[in-house]
């Protein structure tokens with residue numbers, strides 16, 4: 001099965017994204033497992049053959065979610081942990097996925113005050129109990145929460161940049177879906193590398209690098225880019241006060257977790273965009289950036305350059321960088 005290029009497996013958005021050798025199975029924790037994302041994400045991880053054991057934590061409701069999910073007839077063990085059992089939930093975990101926090105009503109940055117301290121406290125617990133774990137941050141604003149996790153772990157003297165990922169997979173999933181619609185092809189043929197960060201102008205889809213994407217021009221191009229950058233708003237508006245994307249995010253989170261687990265298990269060529277500590281724009285003071293990253297046995301194996309950009313993409317990148325820099329600095333200042 002591994003003979004097929006993993007990059008191609010990732011390139012094929014579909015419900016069948018789990019691919020496994022079941023050799024090195026892994027204990028995965030979900031922090032925020034009782035929430036809108038956490039519940040379906042826990043279900044999807046229960047269905048991932050690379051997950052041996054699932055540890056579900058939330059300040060409310062995780063034991064109930066765990067009891068429910070544990071009846072699914074796949075091999076993994078599932079255990080739920082109550083509010084005062086965070087440290088127990090983290091014992092022996094190799095991968096920690098964090099969708100804890102509040103979803104937005106206005107902009108993602110509005111969430112900063114609430115989610116910054118939630119994420120900081122959870123990161124501190126990971127640093128204390130399972131400092132080698134790979135941490136996948138879903139909680140918004142990702143552009144700031146990832147630097148918060150990094151800063152917290154740095155303070156604890158256990159930060160490993162190869163083990164920290166902001167999950168930007170929903171942008172990649174949306175880009176494939178929306179380009180597929182515009183070009184009249186299957187999303188599996190419409191894979192788009194999305195770089196930058198995860199909010200409005202910091203989301204930079206490199207449509208020109210896809211054979212269908214490069215023929216989209218003019219007003220259709222502008223609308224497509226806008227839809228990818230503001231896809232979250234579509235869901236927030238449609239949910240009308242009931243939160244933001246949860247189901248598509250759970251799908252994207254499970255897809256990224258599976259890619260990481262395949263890399264950790266030694267599969268070669270697993271490449272997907274993710275927001276990591278990155279040298280690409282570090283000379284401009286931007287030391288976190290999403291780009292294609294090869295995932296390997298120790299997490300980040302190789303950070304790929306952006307490749308060739310069209311003139312439009314160059315402009316999008318120019319708009320992204322100052323905003324992303326501000327978001328990163330805000331996260332850093334919070335933990336300083």
Ligand SMILES: NC(=O)C1=CN([C@@H]2O[C@H](COP(=O)(O)OP(=O)(O)OC[C@H]3O[C@@H](n4cnc5c(N)ncnc54)[C@H](O)[C@@H]3O)[C@@H](O)[C@H]2O)C=CC1
Nearest residue numbers: 032034035036037058059100101102103138139140170249
């Ligand atoms: N990275 C991305 O692409 C996306 C990120 N998000 C973000 O994910 C986050 C979660 O969204 P939803 O699941 O819709 O929210 P939700 O409110 O439905 O669930 C959040 C859960 O976190 C729990 N929680 C709060 N504080 C906690 C703590 N200290 N420890 C453990 N659990 C805690 C809550 O009890 C709740 O069950 C939000 O910040 C949202 O903006 C949402 C969609 C996409």
Ligand SMILES: O=C([O-])CC(=O)C(=O)O
Nearest residue numbers: 104108170232233244245
């Ligand atoms: O829009 C939001 O707040 C949730 C999110 O990050 C997304 O859907 O991309």
